[in-house]
Amino acid sequence: MDNVLNKEIKEIIEACPEVGRILDEYGIGCVPCSVGSCLLKDVVGIHNLDPEREATLMYRIEKAIYPDRDVPKPVVDATKKAAPKKISYSPPVKKLVDEHVLIKRLLALIPTIVDYIESSLNVDKDLILRCVDFIRTYADKYHHMKEEDILFKYVDENAEIIQIMYKDHDTGRDHIRQVVEGAEKGNKAQIREHLLGYRELLTQHIKKEDEILYPWIDRQLSTTQVGEMFRRCNEADASVGDELPRKYEKFIAELEEKFLQEVTK
Amino acid sequence: MSGCPGSRTIDFSEKTNQEGSETGKRPSQLRQWPIQMHLVSPHAPYFQGKDILLAADCTAFALGDFHKDYLKGKSIGIACPKLDSDQEVYVEKIKSLIDDAKINTLTVIIMQVPCCFGLAQIAKEGAEKASRKIPVKQVVVGLEGNILSEEWI
Numbered sequence: 001m002d003n004v005l006n007k008e009i010k011e012i013i014e015a016c017p018e019v020g021r022i023l024d025e026y027g028i029g030c031v032p033c034s035v036g037s038c039l040l041k042d043v044v045g046i047h048n049l050d051p052e053r054e055a056t057l058m059y060r061i062e063k064a065i066y067p068d069r070d071v072p073k074p075v076v077d078a079t080k081k082a083a084p085k086k087i088s089y090s091p092p093v094k095k096l097v098d099e100h101v102l103i104k105r106l107l108a109l110i111p112t113i114v115d116y117i118e119s120s121l122n123v124d125k126d127l128i129l130r131c132v133d134f135i136r137t138y139a140d141k142y143h144h145m146k147e148e149d150i151l152f153k154y155v156d157e158n159a160e161i162i163q164i165m166y167k168d169h170d171t172g173r174d175h176i177r178q179v180v181e182g183a184e185k186g187n188k189a190q191i192r193e194h195l196l197g198y199r200e201l202l203t204q205h206i207k208k209e210d211e212i213l214y215p216w217i218d219r220q221l222s223t224t225q226v227g228e229m230f231r232r233c234n235e236a237d238a239s240v241g242d243e244l245p246r247k248y249e250k251f252i253a254e255l256e257e258k259f260l261q262e263v264t265k
Numbered sequence: 266m267s268g269c270p271g272s273r274t275i276d277f278s279e280k281t282n283q284e285g286s287e288t289g290k291r292p293s294q295l296r297q298w299p300i301q302m303h304l305v306s307p308h309a310p311y312f313q314g315k316d317i318l319l320a321a322d323c324t325a326f327a328l329g330d331f332h333k334d335y336l337k338g339k340s341i342g343i344a345c346p347k348l349d350s351d352q353e354v355y356v357e358k359i360k361s362l363i364d365d366a367k368i369n370t371l372t373v374i375i376m377q378v379p380c381c382f383g384l385a386q387i388a389k390e391g392a393e394k395a396s397r398k399i400p401v402k403q404v405v406v407g408l409e410g411n412i413l414s415e416e417w418i
Contacts (some may be wrong), residue, residue, distance in 0.1 A: 014330055087418070088416050088417065090399040090400060090417050091417050094417075127309070223338075223370050223402065224316050224338065224369060224370070225338075226317060226370060226400050226417075227369030227370035227399060228369065230399065230400050231369070231399075234398065
Protein backbone atom coordinates (compact mmCIF):
# COMPACT_ATOMS: atom_id res chain seq x y z
CA MET A 1 0.00 0.00 0.00
CA ASP A 2 2.94 2.34 0.71
CA ASN A 3 3.79 2.64 -3.00
CA VAL A 4 0.16 3.64 -3.71
CA LEU A 5 0.22 6.28 -0.97
CA ASN A 6 3.08 7.97 -2.78
CA LYS A 7 1.35 7.97 -6.18
CA GLU A 8 -0.41 10.98 -7.71
CA ILE A 9 -4.15 10.85 -7.17
CA LYS A 10 -5.00 11.40 -10.84
CA GLU A 11 -2.91 8.37 -11.82
CA ILE A 12 -4.64 6.23 -9.18
CA ILE A 13 -8.14 7.32 -10.24
CA GLU A 14 -7.36 6.74 -13.93
CA ALA A 15 -6.22 3.21 -13.15
CA CYS A 16 -9.05 2.54 -10.71
CA PRO A 17 -12.07 4.90 -11.05
CA GLU A 18 -13.69 3.28 -8.00
CA VAL A 19 -11.12 5.14 -5.83
CA GLY A 20 -12.54 8.45 -7.11
CA ARG A 21 -16.06 7.36 -6.17
CA ILE A 22 -14.90 6.29 -2.68
CA LEU A 23 -13.09 9.60 -2.12
CA ASP A 24 -16.22 11.45 -3.23
CA GLU A 25 -18.26 9.62 -0.56
CA TYR A 26 -15.89 11.07 2.03
CA GLY A 27 -16.26 14.60 0.68
CA ILE A 28 -12.85 14.48 -1.01
CA GLY A 29 -13.51 15.84 -4.48
CA CYS A 30 -10.38 14.86 -6.42
CA VAL A 31 -12.15 13.57 -9.54
CA PRO A 32 -12.91 16.95 -11.16
CA CYS A 33 -9.55 18.46 -10.12
CA SER A 34 -7.73 19.80 -13.17
CA VAL A 35 -4.28 19.10 -11.74
CA GLY A 36 -4.53 15.88 -9.73
CA SER A 37 -0.86 15.75 -8.85
CA CYS A 38 -1.39 15.53 -5.06
CA LEU A 39 -0.12 12.29 -3.56
CA LEU A 40 -2.78 9.98 -2.09
CA LYS A 41 -1.21 10.23 1.39
CA ASP A 42 -1.40 14.04 1.28
CA VAL A 43 -4.97 13.99 -0.05
CA VAL A 44 -6.10 11.89 2.90
CA GLY A 45 -4.01 13.77 5.47
CA ILE A 46 -5.15 17.23 4.41
CA HIS A 47 -8.84 16.40 4.95
CA ASN A 48 -8.29 15.71 8.66
CA LEU A 49 -10.75 12.81 8.89
CA ASP A 50 -11.27 11.25 12.30
CA PRO A 51 -9.07 8.15 12.76
CA GLU A 52 -11.96 5.68 12.33
CA ARG A 53 -13.13 7.20 9.06
CA GLU A 54 -9.58 7.44 7.76
CA ALA A 55 -8.92 3.77 8.58
CA THR A 56 -12.13 2.74 6.78
CA LEU A 57 -11.31 4.94 3.79
CA MET A 58 -7.81 3.48 3.45
CA TYR A 59 -9.18 -0.05 3.76
CA ARG A 60 -11.75 0.57 1.01
CA ILE A 61 -9.15 2.17 -1.29
CA GLU A 62 -6.75 -0.72 -0.82
CA LYS A 63 -9.53 -3.26 -1.50
CA ALA A 64 -10.58 -1.32 -4.61
CA ILE A 65 -7.03 -1.34 -5.99
CA TYR A 66 -6.15 -4.88 -4.87
CA PRO A 67 -9.48 -6.79 -4.76
CA ASP A 68 -7.74 -10.14 -4.32
CA ARG A 69 -5.50 -9.04 -1.48
CA ASP A 70 -6.29 -10.14 2.05
CA VAL A 71 -6.58 -6.73 3.69
CA PRO A 72 -7.44 -6.74 7.42
CA LYS A 73 -10.72 -4.93 7.90
CA PRO A 74 -10.62 -2.08 10.43
CA VAL A 75 -12.86 -2.68 13.43
CA VAL A 76 -15.23 0.23 12.80
CA ASP A 77 -18.74 0.71 11.51
CA ALA A 78 -18.16 1.56 7.84
CA THR A 79 -21.71 2.87 7.41
CA LYS A 80 -21.49 5.26 10.35
CA LYS A 81 -21.54 8.85 9.20
CA ALA A 82 -19.48 11.08 11.44
CA ALA A 83 -21.04 14.39 12.36
CA PRO A 84 -19.57 17.15 10.20
CA LYS A 85 -16.83 18.97 12.05
CA LYS A 86 -17.45 22.60 12.88
CA ILE A 87 -14.67 24.58 11.26
CA SER A 88 -13.09 27.06 13.62
CA TYR A 89 -10.73 29.55 12.00
CA SER A 90 -8.02 31.64 13.63
CA PRO A 91 -8.77 35.41 13.46
CA PRO A 92 -6.53 36.24 10.44
CA VAL A 93 -7.86 33.27 8.48
CA LYS A 94 -11.44 34.12 9.48
CA LYS A 95 -10.92 37.57 7.94
CA LEU A 96 -9.98 35.92 4.63
CA VAL A 97 -13.07 33.68 4.84
CA ASP A 98 -15.21 36.78 5.44
CA GLU A 99 -13.72 38.45 2.35
CA HIS A 100 -14.85 35.44 0.30
CA VAL A 101 -18.44 36.34 1.12
CA LEU A 102 -18.30 39.58 -0.89
CA ILE A 103 -16.59 37.80 -3.79
CA LYS A 104 -19.29 35.08 -3.74
CA ARG A 105 -21.97 37.77 -3.93
CA LEU A 106 -20.48 38.89 -7.28
CA LEU A 107 -20.16 35.28 -8.46
CA ALA A 108 -23.87 34.78 -7.71
CA LEU A 109 -24.73 37.74 -9.95
CA ILE A 110 -22.63 36.67 -12.94
CA PRO A 111 -25.29 34.50 -14.72
CA THR A 112 -27.76 37.41 -14.52
CA ILE A 113 -25.12 39.87 -15.73
CA VAL A 114 -24.26 37.57 -18.66
CA ASP A 115 -27.97 37.26 -19.62
CA TYR A 116 -28.35 41.05 -19.39
CA ILE A 117 -25.35 41.61 -21.68
CA GLU A 118 -26.61 39.10 -24.22
CA SER A 119 -30.07 40.59 -24.31
CA SER A 120 -28.83 44.20 -24.61
CA LEU A 121 -28.42 45.84 -27.97
CA ASN A 122 -24.93 47.13 -27.16
CA VAL A 123 -22.41 45.66 -24.77
CA ASP A 124 -22.53 47.59 -21.48
CA LYS A 125 -18.77 48.12 -21.37
CA ASP A 126 -18.91 50.33 -18.29
CA LEU A 127 -20.70 47.63 -16.28
CA ILE A 128 -18.18 44.97 -17.33
CA LEU A 129 -15.20 47.15 -16.52
CA ARG A 130 -16.64 47.97 -13.09
CA CYS A 131 -17.00 44.24 -12.38
CA VAL A 132 -13.46 43.72 -13.66
CA ASP A 133 -12.26 46.49 -11.36
CA PHE A 134 -13.90 44.71 -8.38
CA ILE A 135 -12.27 41.43 -9.38
CA ARG A 136 -8.84 42.89 -10.00
CA THR A 137 -8.74 45.26 -7.05
CA TYR A 138 -10.80 43.59 -4.30
CA ALA A 139 -10.64 39.87 -5.14
CA ASP A 140 -7.13 39.83 -6.56
CA LYS A 141 -5.08 42.70 -5.15
CA TYR A 142 -6.76 43.08 -1.76
CA HIS A 143 -7.60 39.40 -1.07
CA HIS A 144 -5.43 37.06 -3.16
CA MET A 145 -2.31 39.09 -2.51
CA LYS A 146 -2.71 38.58 1.26
CA GLU A 147 -2.88 34.87 0.56
CA GLU A 148 0.14 34.88 -1.72
CA ASP A 149 2.31 37.35 0.22
CA ILE A 150 1.40 36.30 3.77
CA LEU A 151 -0.75 33.18 4.33
CA PHE A 152 0.98 30.78 1.93
CA LYS A 153 4.38 31.76 3.34
CA TYR A 154 3.51 29.93 6.57
CA VAL A 155 3.38 26.54 4.83
CA ASP A 156 5.44 24.72 2.24
CA GLU A 157 4.73 26.74 -0.90
CA ASN A 158 5.77 23.78 -3.01
CA ALA A 159 2.94 21.67 -1.56
CA GLU A 160 0.61 20.59 -4.36
CA ILE A 161 -2.43 22.25 -2.82
CA ILE A 162 -0.65 25.62 -2.69
CA GLN A 163 0.54 25.20 -6.28
CA ILE A 164 -3.08 24.52 -7.28
CA MET A 165 -4.18 27.73 -5.55
CA TYR A 166 -1.52 29.73 -7.42
CA LYS A 167 -2.62 28.11 -10.67
CA ASP A 168 -6.28 29.00 -9.93
CA HIS A 169 -5.28 32.64 -9.31
CA ASP A 170 -3.42 32.74 -12.65
CA THR A 171 -6.29 31.06 -14.52
CA GLY A 172 -8.68 33.59 -13.00
CA ARG A 173 -6.47 36.47 -14.20
CA ASP A 174 -6.46 34.94 -17.71
CA HIS A 175 -10.27 34.76 -17.71
CA ILE A 176 -10.49 38.41 -16.70
CA ARG A 177 -8.03 39.48 -19.42
CA GLN A 178 -10.33 37.71 -21.92
CA VAL A 179 -13.40 39.44 -20.45
CA VAL A 180 -11.73 42.85 -20.94
CA GLU A 181 -10.75 41.93 -24.50
CA GLY A 182 -14.33 40.83 -25.17
CA ALA A 183 -15.64 44.12 -23.80
CA GLU A 184 -13.22 46.12 -25.98
CA LYS A 185 -14.28 44.22 -29.09
CA GLY A 186 -17.96 44.05 -28.16
CA ASN A 187 -17.71 40.24 -28.35
CA LYS A 188 -20.60 38.95 -26.26
CA ALA A 189 -19.66 35.27 -26.65
CA GLN A 190 -16.15 35.94 -25.35
CA ILE A 191 -17.49 37.87 -22.36
CA ARG A 192 -19.98 35.11 -21.57
CA GLU A 193 -17.46 32.28 -21.85
CA HIS A 194 -14.89 33.90 -19.61
CA LEU A 195 -17.19 35.46 -17.01
CA LEU A 196 -18.88 32.09 -16.54
CA GLY A 197 -15.47 30.39 -16.57
CA TYR A 198 -14.27 32.76 -13.85
CA ARG A 199 -17.42 32.08 -11.82
CA GLU A 200 -16.98 28.31 -12.01
CA LEU A 201 -13.28 28.55 -11.17
CA LEU A 202 -13.67 30.87 -8.19
CA THR A 203 -16.67 28.99 -6.79
CA GLN A 204 -14.63 25.78 -6.55
CA HIS A 205 -11.51 27.68 -5.48
CA ILE A 206 -13.26 29.38 -2.55
CA LYS A 207 -14.89 26.11 -1.47
CA LYS A 208 -11.49 24.39 -1.46
CA GLU A 209 -9.99 27.21 0.59
CA ASP A 210 -12.82 27.53 3.13
CA GLU A 211 -13.26 23.81 3.72
CA ILE A 212 -9.82 22.28 3.12
CA LEU A 213 -6.89 24.64 2.66
CA TYR A 214 -7.53 27.22 5.39
CA PRO A 215 -8.31 24.64 8.12
CA TRP A 216 -5.18 22.71 7.04
CA ILE A 217 -3.03 25.82 7.34
CA ASP A 218 -4.66 26.77 10.66
CA ARG A 219 -3.80 23.35 12.09
CA GLN A 220 -0.12 24.02 11.38
CA LEU A 221 0.06 27.54 12.82
CA SER A 222 1.47 28.15 16.30
CA THR A 223 -0.15 30.77 18.54
CA THR A 224 2.80 33.06 17.86
CA GLN A 225 2.35 32.69 14.09
CA VAL A 226 -1.39 33.46 14.37
CA GLY A 227 -0.57 36.72 16.16
CA GLU A 228 2.14 37.60 13.64
CA MET A 229 -0.08 36.82 10.65
CA PHE A 230 -2.95 38.84 12.16
CA ARG A 231 -0.62 41.85 12.46
CA ARG A 232 0.76 41.45 8.94
CA CYS A 233 -2.72 41.16 7.41
CA ASN A 234 -3.85 44.24 9.35
CA GLU A 235 -0.81 46.15 8.07
CA ALA A 236 -1.60 45.05 4.51
CA ASP A 237 -5.22 46.23 4.93
CA ALA A 238 -4.08 49.52 6.46
CA SER A 239 -1.77 50.16 3.49
CA VAL A 240 -4.80 50.34 1.15
CA GLY A 241 -7.04 52.13 3.67
CA ASP A 242 -10.49 51.44 5.15
CA GLU A 243 -12.16 53.05 2.17
CA LEU A 244 -11.32 50.27 -0.29
CA PRO A 245 -13.43 47.45 1.21
CA ARG A 246 -16.27 49.90 1.92
CA LYS A 247 -16.21 51.10 -1.72
CA TYR A 248 -16.54 47.55 -3.05
CA GLU A 249 -19.21 46.52 -0.53
CA LYS A 250 -21.22 49.50 -1.79
CA PHE A 251 -20.56 48.49 -5.42
CA ILE A 252 -21.83 44.94 -4.84
CA ALA A 253 -24.91 46.19 -2.97
CA GLU A 254 -25.73 48.52 -5.89
CA LEU A 255 -25.16 45.73 -8.39
CA GLU A 256 -27.50 43.44 -6.43
CA GLU A 257 -30.15 46.12 -6.36
CA LYS A 258 -29.84 46.77 -10.10
CA PHE A 259 -30.02 43.10 -11.09
CA LEU A 260 -32.74 42.23 -8.61
CA GLN A 261 -34.82 44.79 -10.50
CA GLU A 262 -33.77 43.23 -13.84
CA VAL A 263 -34.84 39.77 -12.65
CA THR A 264 -38.21 40.99 -11.34
CA LYS A 265 -39.02 43.05 -14.46
CA MET B 266 -25.18 18.25 44.76
CA SER B 267 -26.54 21.79 45.03
CA GLY B 268 -24.75 25.11 45.44
CA CYS B 269 -22.08 26.86 43.45
CA PRO B 270 -20.34 24.48 40.99
CA GLY B 271 -17.12 26.37 41.66
CA SER B 272 -16.99 25.29 45.31
CA ARG B 273 -18.98 22.04 45.22
CA THR B 274 -17.11 19.12 46.85
CA ILE B 275 -16.10 16.44 44.34
CA ASP B 276 -13.67 13.61 45.10
CA PHE B 277 -11.99 11.88 42.17
CA SER B 278 -9.15 10.38 44.18
CA GLU B 279 -10.23 6.91 43.05
CA LYS B 280 -9.58 7.82 39.43
CA THR B 281 -7.76 4.88 37.87
CA ASN B 282 -7.24 6.18 34.35
CA GLN B 283 -3.73 7.56 34.80
CA GLU B 284 -2.09 7.33 31.39
CA GLY B 285 1.20 9.13 30.87
CA SER B 286 4.76 8.93 31.96
CA GLU B 287 6.06 9.88 35.39
CA THR B 288 9.69 9.36 34.45
CA GLY B 289 12.14 12.19 33.90
CA LYS B 290 12.19 15.69 35.32
CA ARG B 291 10.22 18.46 33.66
CA PRO B 292 11.82 21.90 33.76
CA SER B 293 9.69 24.88 34.71
CA GLN B 294 8.70 27.01 31.74
CA LEU B 295 8.17 30.10 33.92
CA ARG B 296 10.39 32.97 32.72
CA GLN B 297 9.28 35.89 34.91
CA TRP B 298 8.30 37.13 38.34
CA PRO B 299 5.80 38.28 39.60
CA ILE B 300 2.86 36.55 37.97
CA GLN B 301 -0.28 37.60 39.90
CA MET B 302 -2.31 40.14 37.89
CA HIS B 303 -2.36 42.70 40.73
CA LEU B 304 1.43 42.48 41.01
CA VAL B 305 2.53 42.49 37.37
CA SER B 306 3.18 45.65 35.42
CA PRO B 307 2.19 45.78 31.73
CA HIS B 308 5.43 47.69 31.21
CA ALA B 309 7.59 44.78 32.44
CA PRO B 310 10.11 43.76 29.77
CA TYR B 311 8.90 40.15 29.77
CA PHE B 312 5.53 41.23 28.34
CA GLN B 313 6.78 43.35 25.42
CA GLY B 314 5.59 41.88 22.10
CA LYS B 315 5.02 38.46 23.68
CA ASP B 316 2.28 35.85 23.60
CA ILE B 317 0.48 36.12 26.93
CA LEU B 318 -1.25 33.46 28.99
CA LEU B 319 -3.96 34.78 31.32
CA ALA B 320 -4.55 31.80 33.58
CA ALA B 321 -7.22 31.20 36.19
CA ASP B 322 -5.39 30.14 39.35
CA CYS B 323 -6.78 26.60 39.44
CA THR B 324 -5.79 25.68 35.87
CA ALA B 325 -2.12 25.16 36.71
CA PHE B 326 -3.11 22.54 39.30
CA ALA B 327 -5.74 20.84 37.17
CA LEU B 328 -3.66 20.46 34.02
CA GLY B 329 -0.92 17.85 34.30
CA ASP B 330 1.09 19.38 31.46
CA PHE B 331 0.36 23.05 32.12
CA HIS B 332 4.00 24.10 31.72
CA LYS B 333 4.75 22.03 28.60
CA ASP B 334 1.51 22.60 26.71
CA TYR B 335 0.43 26.13 27.68
CA LEU B 336 3.08 28.12 29.55
CA LYS B 337 6.04 27.28 27.31
CA GLY B 338 7.03 30.27 25.18
CA LYS B 339 4.54 32.62 26.84
CA SER B 340 4.52 35.25 29.56
CA ILE B 341 1.83 34.85 32.20
CA GLY B 342 -0.61 36.64 34.46
CA ILE B 343 -2.73 34.68 36.94
CA ALA B 344 -6.01 35.63 38.59
CA CYS B 345 -9.14 34.25 40.21
CA PRO B 346 -12.33 35.82 38.88
CA LYS B 347 -14.32 34.46 41.84
CA LEU B 348 -12.19 35.61 44.77
CA ASP B 349 -9.95 38.47 43.62
CA SER B 350 -10.99 42.03 44.41
CA ASP B 351 -10.70 45.17 42.26
CA GLN B 352 -10.99 43.26 39.01
CA GLU B 353 -11.51 46.46 36.99
CA VAL B 354 -7.75 46.85 37.41
CA TYR B 355 -7.34 43.64 35.41
CA VAL B 356 -9.36 45.09 32.53
CA GLU B 357 -7.10 48.15 32.43
CA LYS B 358 -3.96 46.02 32.62
CA ILE B 359 -5.09 43.88 29.71
CA LYS B 360 -5.86 47.00 27.71
CA SER B 361 -2.37 48.30 28.53
CA LEU B 362 -0.75 44.96 27.64
CA ILE B 363 -2.37 45.20 24.20
CA ASP B 364 -1.81 48.91 23.54
CA ASP B 365 1.44 49.63 25.40
CA ALA B 366 3.26 46.29 25.64
CA LYS B 367 1.99 45.47 22.13
CA ILE B 368 1.55 41.81 23.01
CA ASN B 369 1.21 39.40 20.08
CA THR B 370 -1.68 37.21 21.33
CA LEU B 371 -3.69 36.61 24.50
CA THR B 372 -4.67 33.09 25.57
CA VAL B 373 -7.18 32.91 28.44
CA ILE B 374 -7.20 29.57 30.20
CA ILE B 375 -10.05 28.92 32.63
CA MET B 376 -11.76 26.09 34.49
CA GLN B 377 -15.13 24.79 33.34
CA VAL B 378 -16.99 26.16 36.41
CA PRO B 379 -19.33 29.05 35.54
CA CYS B 380 -17.63 31.67 37.72
CA CYS B 381 -14.36 31.12 35.85
CA PHE B 382 -15.87 32.49 32.64
CA GLY B 383 -15.65 35.87 34.38
CA LEU B 384 -11.93 35.86 33.54
CA ALA B 385 -12.70 35.37 29.84
CA GLN B 386 -15.12 38.29 30.14
CA ILE B 387 -12.41 40.45 31.71
CA ALA B 388 -10.07 39.56 28.83
CA LYS B 389 -12.75 40.43 26.26
CA GLU B 390 -13.47 43.77 27.93
CA GLY B 391 -9.78 44.65 28.04
CA ALA B 392 -9.37 43.66 24.38
CA GLU B 393 -12.44 45.68 23.34
CA LYS B 394 -11.18 48.78 25.17
CA ALA B 395 -7.76 48.53 23.51
CA SER B 396 -7.17 50.43 20.29
CA ARG B 397 -4.93 47.68 18.89
CA LYS B 398 -6.58 44.42 17.94
CA ILE B 399 -4.98 41.04 18.65
CA PRO B 400 -6.13 37.41 18.46
CA VAL B 401 -7.63 36.14 21.74
CA LYS B 402 -7.97 32.44 22.45
CA GLN B 403 -10.07 30.75 25.15
CA VAL B 404 -9.12 27.36 26.60
CA VAL B 405 -11.53 25.63 28.99
CA VAL B 406 -10.15 22.99 31.35
CA GLY B 407 -12.32 20.25 32.88
CA LEU B 408 -12.20 19.54 36.62
CA GLU B 409 -10.18 16.37 35.98
CA GLY B 410 -7.58 18.16 33.86
CA ASN B 411 -8.96 17.43 30.40
CA ILE B 412 -9.24 20.13 27.73
CA LEU B 413 -12.93 20.76 27.02
CA SER B 414 -12.49 23.39 24.32
CA GLU B 415 -9.84 25.53 22.71
CA GLU B 416 -10.95 28.24 20.32
CA TRP B 417 -10.22 31.74 19.09
CA ILE B 418 -12.85 34.19 20.33
